[in-house]
Amino acid sequence: MARLQLARRTERLKSSLVRDILAAAVQPGMISFAGGLPAADLMPALPLAATADAGLYQYGSSEGEPAFREAVAGWIGETGLKVSPDQVLALAGSQQGLDFAAKLLIDEGTPVLCEAPSYVAALQVFELFGAKILGVPLSADGPDLAAFEARLREDRPRAVYLIPCFQNPSGACYSMDARRAVAALLDRYDTLLIEDEPYRSVALDVDQPMTPICALLERAPWIYLGSFSKILWPGWRMGYLAAHPALMPHLVRLKQAADLHTQRPGQMAVAHWLGSEGRAADLDGLRSGYRLRRDAMQTALQRHFGDIADWTVPRGGLFFWLRLRGELEATRAVLDQALAQGVAFMPGEAFFAEPELGRQCLRLNYSRSTPEEMERGLALLARCLHEHALATV
Ligand SMILES: Cc1ncc(COP(=O)(O)O)c(C=O)c1O
The missing domain is CATH 3.40.640.10 (Type I PLP-dependent aspartate aminotransferase-like (Major domain))
Structure with missing residues (x-):
């Protein structure tokens, strides 16, 4: 193939870590706290009749x-x-x-x-x-x-x-x-x-x-x-x-x-x-569903991360943001280990222009997992973090 001549700015076109992780996270059996996908079962039905006009x-x-x-x-x-x-x-x-x-x-x-x-x-x-x-x-x-x-x-x-x-x-x-x-x-x-x-x-x-x-x-x-x-x-x-x-x-x-x-x-x-009358009820239903999941995640986090991380319970949105204590780190290397064990998360470094600022942080999405998956996935993740810390001392 002839040499590709691309605009200079493509040298700055980084692959999004989120997209890479999402690709890994859809493998069968993976428990994913990585993406920011809304919960399909809580989404309101769209009024498709409004789209029927051929014009x-x-x-x-x-x-x-x-x-x-x-x-x-x-x-x-x-x-x-x-x-x-x-x-x-x-x-x-x-x-x-x-x-x-x-x-x-x-x-x-x-x-x-x-x-x-x-x-x-x-x-x-x-x-x-x-x-x-x-x-x-x-x-x-x-x-x-x-x-x-x-x-x-x-x-x-x-x-x-x-x-x-x-x-x-x-x-x-x-x-x-x-x-x-x-x-x-x-x-x-x-x-x-x-x-x-x-x-x-x-x-x-x-x-x-x-x-x-x-x-x-x-x-x-x-x-x-x-x-x-x-x-x-x-x-x-x-x-x-x-x-x-x-x-x-x-x-x-x-x-x-x-x-x-x-x-x-x-x-x-x-x-x-x-403009529909059902809009407020749709949003209430969505929020109630998310509230239950957020609370389930908080319970599982307290059990598995209570001694190793600090966080504020989110009052909205789709994520928990954790800061690990002591020597623990949630870097790309820990991610690879976690993916191999069947759990996906977003390492904090992805969210900083200076990645080292995020080494001890991680983002966890709560909208897509069941309480049982939260339990299992967070237990696995906490173990990976400990194992990684032991391996690097
Ligand atoms: C802060 C923020 N801005 C923008 C977007 C893009 O959303 P959209 O699906 O509307 O393009 C997202 C998606 O996750 C987001 O988190």
């Missing part, structure tokens, strides 16, 4: 179906962020919005500030376009504000990427004080915010408002990303963005250049579901 199978508009944009503007409005339908763009999953944000904002060497840890596939696309990722430490209710301000002041990032509701991977959920403080700092340093919220509706116990930070900004520009993947089947690839009006023409052109428009039947099904 929907023709090309459509790049911005999205008017009914979808209208319904999504209302849905976003329920969070406290008021947007007009003109500010909404239908996406093929919110991941596409991360791709557009990267194309719009990142040149080689552009500084982008992210939570440390952050979402793997966001780091992947930002790095592909050449971003210099800057990290800010995160606790259960928001970022370290002094470190956040120092980064804005000294490194002048062109954009800040945050997941304030049930963050992937850490489960952190920003307090209102943290949201206000972050918004004030972004305004002060006039820095663009990319706010990503795929888990907002997977809220299990929430006793505080979760106003989007975009709604609290007075002058900084913003892009707000949302998704139906975690509440209405990810295979539909239905997501959306809303943005500051000055950014919309650029984002619509990026959409045209990427794939002309988002599939129309899915937009109509989602618009119909958003």
